[in-house]
Amino acid sequence: METIRNYKCPCCTAPLVYKPGSDVLHCNSCDNSFPLETLEQMADAQETAGGTSKYDWEHYEPRSYDSDAEINLANYSCPSCGAEISGDDTLGATVCPYCGNSTIVKGQFEGGLKPDYIIPFKLDKKSAISAFEADFKNAPFLPNNFKDKKKIAEMAGVYVPFWTFDCDCNASIVYNAERITAWSDSNYNYTKTDYFKLFRSGNISFANIPVDGSKKADDAYMEAVEPFDYNDAVVFSDKYLSGYLADKYDVTADESIDRANERVKNSAVECFRATTAHYTAVIPESTKIDFSNGKIRYSLLPVWMLNIKYKDKMYKFAINGQTGKVVGEYPVDNGKKWRYFGIVAGIAYAVAIAAARFLFF
Ligand SMILES: [Zn+2]
Ligand SMILES: [Zn+2]
Numbered sequence: 001m002e003t004i005r006n007y008k009c010p011c012c013t014a015p016l017v018y019k020p021g022s023d024v025l026h027c028n029s030c031d032n033s034f035p036l037e038t039l040e041q042m043a044d045a046q047e048t049a050g051g052t053s054k055y056d057w058e059h060y061e062p063r064s065y066d067s068d069a070e071i072n073l074a075n076y077s078c079p080s081c082g083a084e085i086s087g088d089d090t091l092g093a094t095v096c097p098y099c100g101n102s103t104i105v106k107g108q109f110e111g112g113l114k115p116d117y118i119i120p121f122k123l124d125k126k127s128a129i130s131a132f133e134a135d136f137k138n139a140p141f142l143p144n145n146f147k148d149k150k151k152i153a154e155m156a157g158v159y160v161p162f163w164t165f166d167c168d169c170n171a172s173i174v175y176n177a178e179r180i181t182a183w184s185d186s187n188y189n190y191t192k193t194d195y196f197k198l199f200r201s202g203n204i205s206f207a208n209i210p211v212d213g214s215k216k217a218d219d220a221y222m223e224a225v226e227p228f229d230y231n232d233a234v235v236f237s238d239k240y241l242s243g244y245l246a247d248k249y250d251v252t253a254d255e256s257i258d259r260a261n262e263r264v265k266n267s268a269v270e271c272f273r274a275t276t277a278h279y280t281a282v283i284p285e286s287t288k289i290d291f292s293n294g295k296i297r298y299s300l301l302p303v304w305m306l307n308i309k310y311k312d313k314m315y316k317f318a319i320n321g322q323t324g325k326v327v328g329e330y331p332v333d334n335g336k337k338w339r340y341f342g343i344v345a346g347i348a349y350a351v352a353i354a355a356a357r358f359l360f361f
Pocket of ligand 2: 078079080081082083096097098099100101
């Protein structure tokens with residue numbers, strides 16, 4: 001008997017030996033046989049899926065705003081959280097959309113860089129307020145100042161800076177998987193476990209993966225407020241800023257690349273995973289994801305922001321300016337909560353007494 005190449009048994013890793021007069025390799029340790037062709041395919045796929053992933057992004061070259069802007073932008077800065085926001089001169093911003101501080105001042109700071117694209121606000125303030133009011137109807141024990149119309153009207157429309165990433169992604173993933181079959185006859189119950197090596201490879205193109213480019217905007221909020229519909233994105237023009245505030249990025253494209261890589265990788269892994277639904281215990285053995293044609297664009301996306309204070313804590317809300325999706329956590333008015341539970345407990349007590357009577361009489 002002769003050992004062929006270095007093929008190892010996929011089940012138990014013992015060396016495989018060629019079975020004379022056949023085209024299979026045999027494992028003397030666990031008694032499995034494997035067609036040579038399958039083993040060759042397996043070795044190729046494992047080689048492809050091995051090694052490190054390559055991420056290839058173009059360098060982003062920032063552009064300055066044109067000097068012949070169509071509208072006059074005023075710069076505002078917030079002494080409380082340090083936000084530096086631009087807004088159209090007529091807006092007279094008074095409340096910081098990021099922290100709710102009301103001593104926001106007109107200030108001088110270096111203007112932002114020109115965005116490539118903008119998704120204009122689709123929801124005007126009235127619609128954004130309606131979306132918020134519809135959302136808080138589901139919040140139990142909401143303190144009354146969350147329903148205060150004057151407070152809610154402080155909601156500000158902010159164009160939040162986002163980096164958007166496009167890329168073509170080539171992924172190869174090897175999984176170990178199982179499939180369990182169970183059956184019975186009149187004497188015995190049987191369980192059979194089949195073990196599989198799964199190979200998946202393919203290309204996926206991603207477009208407009210957003211990564212929030214503002215330190216002031218909470219990343220978790222900004223990802224929760226997605227998705228944005230990029231079909232509505234247009235080439236940037238400052239006329240869209242009229243009536244709104246605009247933030248400029250303070251997280252560079254380079255600093256956002258790691259998060260973009262992570263999002264692309266997670267999405268690709270999820271897509272591939274969906275093709276293994278017919279197996280149980282699917283565990284990735286190796287994953288290799290290469291990116292090519294990585295493009296980076298600077299976009300402004302529309303978000304309505306509202307800050308409401310309750311018991312010394314500021315509660316932040318973000319509303320997607322395109323879809324009306326509301327993100328934020330509502331506080332619970334404990335006074336209201338206890339009144340409610342007092343009533344529920346009272347009813348439960350009455351029911352318990354009725355049940356006890358029923359049992360004992
Ligand atoms: Zn074996
Ligand atoms: Zn602020």
